[in-house]
Amino acid sequence: MRFLNQSTITDKRVIVRTDFNVSLNPDHTIANDIRIKMALPSLKYLLANKNKLILISHLGSPKKYDSALSLSGVAKDLQGLLPNSKITLVKDFRKEAHLFASQNSDEILLLENIRFYKEEYKNSLSFARELAFLADTYVNDAFSVSHRIHASIVALPKLLPSFGGLLLLKEITALRRLLDNPKKPFVSVVGGAKTATKIKLLEKLLKLSDYLLLGGGLANTFLKAGGSEVGQSLYDRSALKQARHLMLKQGAKKAQVILPTDAVVKTGKNQCALKETYDIEPGDKILDIGPVTRLEFSRFLQDASTIVWNGPMGYFEDPNYQKGTAAIFEAIAQNPHAFSVVGGGETLASLKTKKHLDHISHISTGGGAMLAFLAEGTLPGIKALS
Ligand code: ADP
Ligand code: MG
Numbered sequence: 001m002r003f004l005n006q007s008t009i010t011d012k013r014v015i016v017r018t019d020f021n022v023s024l025n026p027d028h029t030i031a032n033d034i035r036i037k038m039a040l041p042s043l044k045y046l047l048a049n050k051n052k053l054i055l056i057s058h059l060g061s062p063k064k065y066d067s068a069l070s071l072s073g074v075a076k077d078l079q080g081l082l083p084n085s086k087i088t089l090v091k092d093f094r095k096e097a098h099l100f101a102s103q104n105s106d107e108i109l110l111l112e113n114i115r116f117y118k119e120e121y122k123n124s125l126s127f128a129r130e131l132a133f134l135a136d137t138y139v140n141d142a143f144s145v146s147h148r149i150h151a152s153i154v155a156l157p158k159l160l161p162s163f164g165g166l167l168l169l170k171e172i173t174a175l176r177r178l179l180d181n182p183k184k185p186f187v188s189v190v191g192g193a194k195t196a197t198k199i200k201l202l203e204k205l206l207k208l209s210d211y212l213l214l215g216g217g218l219a220n221t222f223l224k225a226g227g228s229e230v231g232q233s234l235y236d237r238s239a240l241k242q243a244r245h246l247m248l249k250q251g252a253k254k255a256q257v258i259l260p261t262d263a264v265v266k267t268g269k270n271q272c273a274l275k276e277t278y279d280i281e282p283g284d285k286i287l288d289i290g291p292v293t294r295l296e297f298s299r300f301l302q303d304a305s306t307i308v309w310n311g312p313m314g315y316f317e318d319p320n321y322q323k324g325t326a327a328i329f330e331a332i333a334q335n336p337h338a339f340s341v342v343g344g345g346e347t348l349a350s351l352k353t354k355k356h357l358d359h360i361s362h363i364s365t366g367g368g369a370m371l372a373f374l375a376e377g378t379l380p381g382i383k384a385l386s
Contacts, residue, residue, distance in 0.1 A: 066116070138162045
């Protein structure tokens, strides 16, 4: 497969699949345009080579047209970031052929939310063909959606000469460093809620890393699978069997799995308490890792040369239960020698207000896409480029 920087694409009509899936305020204005900013290197690179750009993105997961999920706000924001180009939002590319015919090289056409078309979700080849007619080259710069088998990600690159964008390249390069000969000791930290969606990742990390530290609701699932009382705690019933399996395999693999030994719990009487994880009562709810576990996990991270972290250590949305998640971040930020990768929707949300985010080597734009890439070594949208 080829990336943008390994080719000279000039004077072409280029479709760029970007990820403009920005977070929105309740009044539908843009809360954070970091995703738009991350697309700029590829866009500027292509513009400098006199290409005419046609941008495709989704926003949310609409079933049909929904004005709240229009890309009109994105178009405005992008206009501010690229003042030398004229950004035009194409409401329906099927009905506005004249816009493509008259496009100047200083004009960027942004197609309206591609998920307004149900064919996108179905990976429809005929829909992809309609898109392919608009351009003569395709670039995928949307790592975070590349695990989706959707028309603009998988079908479309099969119809046009295709390239990976600069953001896609950055993601692949960083994640490959975890998969190919990572420096030891390699410490993985996994938490969060949905254990079932992370089993494949855990299987992979069990082979790759030296220590696998588990926290959050995911650790509750493992505690429960091991026969411990977890009371009213969040755990994933559907993943108990796989969790038990994984613990049994442990010896045959490489990594040592480390579970929390203490926890911050909300008791049946609605009080906050510290407890050993073997001492949980039926009315208790484990909502964070405890101070001993924080210290233990931090020591592993201090000595690590390679680190990957996905998933909060507790219910961090409530300030009473955010110390565990904060401690993991601090430990990673304070290890200047390690190559560190952090990703996940809520994991990144938990870091929003942190200083020293630049002490992390790579912050992945992909939640599900990062998990899938680490588990499989590639993604459907990446495979489709070669
Ligand atoms: P990510 O998006 O980073 O991959 P997940 O989606 O798997 O993470 O899970 C994040 C959610 O898990 C957060 O909203 C957090 O509140 C919740 N969570 C983590 N640990 C606990 C816990 N012990 N009890 C309840 N919720 C938890
Ligand atoms: Mg999530």
